Amino acid sequence: MFKLFKKDLILFFHDQRSVILTFLLPVILISLFAFAYGGIGVFDGRSEHINLLVTDLDQTSSSKEIVNNIDSLEDMRIIISDSIKSRELVIKGKYACALIIYKGFQDSLEAGNAAPVEMVYDRSREMEIGMLQQALIRTLMSSTGKIIVKKSIENYLQYYYPAIGKSISDNILQTAIKNDNIIPAIKWTSVVGEKNDTKLGLIQAVAGTAILMLLFSVAGVGTSLLEEKENGTINRLLYSPLKGSTILYGKMLFAFFISILQLTAMFLFAWLIFNMDLSVNIPALILMIIATAFAVSSLGIFLAAIAKTRQQAQNLSTIIILIMSAIGGSMIPLFIMPPILQKIALLSVNYWGIQGFYDLFWRSLPFAEIFPRILVLMSIGVVMTLASIQLFKKRIMKLS
Amino acid sequence: MIEVRSISKSYGDIEAIKNVSFNINKGEIFGILGPNGAGKSTIVNILNTLVRPDKGEVTIDGININDNRDTIKLIMGVVPQEIALYEELTAYENLMFWGGLYDIPKSELKSNVNSTLEIVDLSYRKNDRIKTFSGGMKRRINIACSLLHNPKILVLDEPTVGVDPQNRNHIFEVIERLNKEGMTIIYTTHYMEEAERFCNTIAIIDVGRIIALGTLKELREISDAKDLLTIKLADSDNETISRITSANPLIRFEGTSNILKVECENISNDISIIINHIQNSGGVIESIYTQGTNLESIFLKFTGKKLRD
Numbered sequence: 001m002f003k004l005f006k007k008d009l010i011l012f013f014h015d016q017r018s019v020i021l022t023f024l025l026p027v028i029l030i031s032l033f034a035f036a037y038g039g040i041g042v043f044d045g046r047s048e049h050i051n052l053l054v055t056d057l058d059q060t061s062s063s064k065e066i067v068n069n070i071d072s073l074e075d076m077r078i079i080i081s082d083s084i085k086s087r088e089l090v091i092k093g094k095y096a097c098a099l100i101i102y103k104g105f106q107d108s109l110e111a112g113n114a115a116p117v118e119m120v121y122d123r124s125r126e127m128e129i130g131m132l133q134q135a136l137i138r139t140l141m142s143s144t145g146k147i148i149v150k151k152s153i154e155n156y157l158q159y160y161y162p163a164i165g166k167s168i169s170d171n172i173l174q175t176a177i178k179n180d181n182i183i184p185a186i187k188w189t190s191v192v193g194e195k196n197d198t199k200l201g202l203i204q205a206v207a208g209t210a211i212l213m214l215l216f217s218v219a220g221v222g223t224s225l226l227e228e229k230e231n232g233t234i235n236r237l238l239y240s241p242l243k244g245s246t247i248l249y250g251k252m253l254f255a256f257f258i259s260i261l262q263l264t265a266m267f268l269f270a271w272l273i274f275n276m277d278l279s280v281n282i283p284a285l286i287l288m289i290i291a292t293a294f295a296v297s298s299l300g301i302f303l304a305a306i307a308k309t310r311q312q313a314q315n316l317s318t319i320i321i322l323i324m325s326a327i328g329g330s331m332i333p334l335f336i337m338p339p340i341l342q343k344i345a346l347l348s349v350n351y352w353g354i355q356g357f358y359d360l361f362w363r364s365l366p367f368a369e370i371f372p373r374i375l376v377l378m379s380i381g382v383v384m385t386l387a388s389i390q391l392f393k394k395r396i397m398k399l400s
Numbered sequence: 401m402i403e404v405r406s407i408s409k410s411y412g413d414i415e416a417i418k419n420v421s422f423n424i425n426k427g428e429i430f431g432i433l434g435p436n437g438a439g440k441s442t443i444v445n446i447l448n449t450l451v452r453p454d455k456g457e458v459t460i461d462g463i464n465i466n467d468n469r470d471t472i473k474l475i476m477g478v479v480p481q482e483i484a485l486y487e488e489l490t491a492y493e494n495l496m497f498w499g500g501l502y503d504i505p506k507s508e509l510k511s512n513v514n515s516t517l518e519i520v521d522l523s524y525r526k527n528d529r530i531k532t533f534s535g536g537m538k539r540r541i542n543i544a545c546s547l548l549h550n551p552k553i554l555v556l557d558e559p560t561v562g563v564d565p566q567n568r569n570h571i572f573e574v575i576e577r578l579n580k581e582g583m584t585i586i587y588t589t590h591y592m593e594e595a596e597r598f599c600n601t602i603a604i605i606d607v608g609r610i611i612a613l614g615t616l617k618e619l620r621e622i623s624d625a626k627d628l629l630t631i632k633l634a635d636s637d638n639e640t641i642s643r644i645t646s647a648n649p650l651i652r653f654e655g656t657s658n659i660l661k662v663e664c665e666n667i668s669n670d671i672s673i674i675i676n677h678i679q680n681s682g683g684v685i686e687s688i689y690t691q692g693t694n695l696e697s698i699f700l701k702f703t704g705k706k707l708r709d
C-alpha cells in the first residue's frame with residue numbers, strides 16, 4: 001500500500017498541473033474571497049468610509065446641526081450636493097444613497113410634526129445601505145429628539161415661568177439635553193470573535209474555499225483510479241501479488257495525505273499573508289484538519305466509485321461538488337442564507353468542516369464543543385470509505 | 401509444466417472460451433493465435449489467476465492455480481496488451497515500482513532493473529520519462545516490467561501491436577534470448593508470421609474454442625493446406641494450356657490473364673519439375689510467384705475465413 005502511495009506522490013509532484021490546481025488555485029481563490037468578504041485589507045480595525053450625499057434645503061440651525069452630527073461620525077463621509085444632482089448621482093450608481101432635508105424641517109420639528117426628510121437610495125446596494133442605516137438612524141433620532149425636547153422645554157418655561165432669567169433657562173436646557181439621554185442609547189456590544197484578530201470573512205474565505213478546492217483535488221485522485229482502469233495499469237497491478245483492496249487503500253491513503261497537505265498549506269498561507277491568527281486550540285485544529293481531510297477524501301473516492309468511466313466521474317464530481325459547496329457554505333456564507341437552506345446545508349460535508357473551523361477560529365470554543373462536528377466528519381468518512389470499498393471490489397473484479 | 405484441462409468461462413450470456421485444453425512444456429514457446437475477440441486474453445487472465453474459470457482446471461508446476469494464487473503470481477510474468485506504464489515516471493522509476501510489488505530486496509531489485517534495461521537495450525534512456533518514448537520503446541519497457549521478479553513463465557499478450565518493424569525485431573530478439581535462457585513463453589498474437597517465427601506449438605483459437613493445436617508441421621498436415629505456385633504465362637493459345645493441364649491434373653488454369661495455379665506438397669522440390677513441364681509443353685513463363693503453406697492458409701482452411709476478418 002505504501003509503495004502505491006509513494007508512486008502516486010511521485011506522479012503528483014511530476015504533474016505540474018496537479019500541483020497548481022491543488023495549491024496555487026486555492027491560494028488565488030482564498031485571496032479573492034478574503035477581499036470580497038472584507039475580512040482583510042484593512043488591518044487597523046477600521047472599515048472603509050461610507051459616502052453619503054447630503055442636500056440641506058432647510059439651511060436652519062437644526063438642519064445644520066444634524067448635518068454636522070452625521071459628518072462627525074467616524075466612518076461616514078458626507079458630500080454636500082443639491083437635490084437634483086444627488087438624485088442623478090444615485091441613479092448613475094456613483095453613490096448608494098442621498099439624504100435630502102427639505103425646507104420646513106426645523107419648523108416641523110418644533111411644531112411636533114413629521115420632519116420632511118427623504119432618503120434616496122439604490123436598492124441594489126442594500127449591503128452598503130444597511131451599514132449606513134444603523135449609523136444614520138441613531139444620529140438622526142438623537143439629533144431630532146434633542147431639538148424637539150429643547151423646543152418643548154423652552155415653550156414650557158416661557159408659558160409657566162415667563163420671569164425666569166435667560167441664564168437659568170439655558171442651564172435647565174443644557175442639563176436636560178446633555179449626554180445623549182434624550183432617547184435611550186443602545187449600547188452595541190459584540191460578543192463573538194472578540195478574543196482574536198481574525199476576521200470572520202477571512203475564516204469564511206479560507207475554510208470555505210479550502211474545502212471546495214479539496215473536494216476537487218480528491219475527486220481528481222478518485223478519477224485517476226478510473227484512468228488507471230482504462231489504461232491498463234490496474235490490471236497490471238492485479239497481475240502482481242497485490243490484492244484489489246490494497247490498490248484502493250493505497251489510493252485512499254494518497255487522497256487523505258494530499259487533503260491534509262492542502263488544508264495545512266491553506267491555513268499557513270492565510271497566516272503568512274493575511275495574518276490569520278492560528279494560536280487557537282492546536283490539538284482541536286489538528287483533529288479538525290484530519291477529520292475534514294478524511295471526510296472529503298472519502299467523498300472524493302466515493303464519487304469516483306459510483307461512476308463507470310473517467311468522463312462520467314469528472315462530470316458527476318463537478319456537479320455534486322458545486323451543488324454541495326453552494327448549499328454547504330463554501331461559496332456563500334451560511335449566515336446570509338435563508339433558514340431553509342441553512343437546514344439543507346447539514347447534508348453537505350462543507351457545512352461540518354466550515355462550521356468546525358468557525359468554532360475554532362471565530363467562536364474560540366473549547367474542544368468539547370467542537371468534538372461533535374469532528375465526530376460527524378469522521379462518520380461521513382467511515383461511511384463513504386465502506387461504500388467505496390464495496391463498489392470498487394465489484395468494479396475491480398469486473399475489470400478482469 | 402502447464403496443464404489446462406477443459407476450461408470454460410462466460411461473461412453473462414457471452415461465452416468467452418469453451419472447453420479449452422492444452423499442455424505447455426518447460427522451455428517451450430507456446431503461441432495462441434486467433435482474431436480479436438477470440439478469447440486469447442481470457443485464457444491469459446485465467447492462467448494468471450485474475451479470472452476464475454467457470455469450469456475446468458489449470459495446474460502450473462503441479463500447483464492448482466486456484467489453490468495457491470500468490471505462488472502462481474510469483475511464477476508468472478505477464479506483459480499486458482496495453483502499455484500499462486506510468487507516463488509521468490521515468491523508465492527506471494517505472495521498473496522500480498513494478499518490481500517493488502514483488503517484495504524483492506532493494507539492492508537485488510536495482511540490479512534486476514539495470515540488467516533488464518540492458519536486455520531491452522534501453523539503459524541509455526533509463527532516466528527519461530516514459531511519455532518521451534516511442535511506441536516501440538514503451539513496448540520494450542512494458543516487457544521489461546514483467547521480467548524483474550525472474551518469472552519461470554512469461555505471458556505476452558499481443559506485445560507488438562502498433563510497433564514498427566525495427567522495434568518488433570528487437571522484441572523478437574528479447575523473446576528468443578529469454579527462451580534460450582530457459583524461460584517458458586506463452587505468446588498470444590493475431591500476426592501469423594510472429595507465431596511462425598518462434599512458436600514451437602501453436603493453438604489456433606476462434607470464437608472461444610481451440611480449433612487446431614500442434615507444431616506448424618502438424619498443423620499443416622492436419623489442415624491439408626499446401627504450398628501454392630502461381631505462374632503467369634506469356635500469350636498462350638488454348639492448345640498449349642490444354643497440353644499443360646491435361647498432363648498434370650494438379651495444375652489449374654485460371655480462366656483470365658493466362659494464370660496457372662499449382663498446389664504442391666513441397667514447393668522447393670516441385671518447382672523445377674513444373675517449370676520443365678510447362679516449357680516442354682510449349683508454354684512461355686512470364687512470371688512466377690510462390691507462397692508456402694502458412695498459418696494464414698491453415699487458419700483459412702480451418703475456419704473458412706481470413707485471420708483479420
